Amino acid sequence: MKKAEPKKGEVKRSEPKANRRGAARLAAVQALYQMDIAGTGLNDILAEFESHWLGREVEGDQYLPAEAAFFRDIVTGFVAEQRRLDPVIDETLLNGWPLKRVETILRAVMRAGAFELDKRRDIPARVVVSEYVAVANAFVDRNETGMVNAVLDVLARRLRAGELDPAG
Template identity: 55%
Template sequence: MSNTGPKQREVKPANKRGAARLAAVQALYQMDVGGASLLETVAEYEAFRLGREIDGDTYRDADPAWFRDIVSGVVRQQKTIDPLIHGALPTDWPLSRLDTTLRAILRAGVFELLQRRDVPIAVIVTEYIDVAKAFYVEDEPRLVNAVLDRIARSQRADGETKK
């Protein structure tokens, strides 16, 4: 058995999608706070962030098509997505009261619930709870769970994936 160097660990497509979801939330945040355009932000992430090292931190390799689909889809459908989120929030928590990161997480999650019917609801909800846990410790991941679950029940009432 020859040792030709370090083994390259195979990155599963699901892991690349998870990394794309996290990057999409970061890009949506950046666009909301900095006012950068969709094309400028997507180009920056694809050229300099996805799977790259920045300031000593290595970004996980992400599925660029999945990343683009989420970011552009949220921008394109925000007028549909935001009212759904607003309606799923507790009455004393309007969408405008949520911080920018939490809004980005919910927008990306709702986009996938609406448009990625090939992905099971449980996968989408779990992935975005995990994204929320990357930024928050306590209540926010539970809020993400509750809001996405409510929207999934109303928008994908059968609970099944559509092909």
């Protein structure tokens, strides 16, 4: 399996329990990346990640135990909403830069973030944006995380009108 490799190493087991959702987000982005790159089907990717990656040591890296139900919700939820959410992300990208031309890992980050902003109203928009910027930071440099931040911020204001004040 080709896995998106974080540039700063994996999350360590000593991280607080609260980071199980963060680990689920990271795994969801990796799963969406794998689906995009290799064309892996939904059921196969869920089975692979749940049995071989979440909370396991892989190639010397210890993966933090993730909230498996949250991981599954993000991946299956995005796949179910992809036809609706991809055009929304496309409209948000500046200068007519289509989503299909965005680096695969960044596309996966934006997709997972867009799903959460759209469907997980129990999680504050600012938390969703911040968490996915942190996930992006594990894979790419600061300039590219700035793009993720900008796109998700616009999506948050669009998908959750009223939650974020205009002054931001």
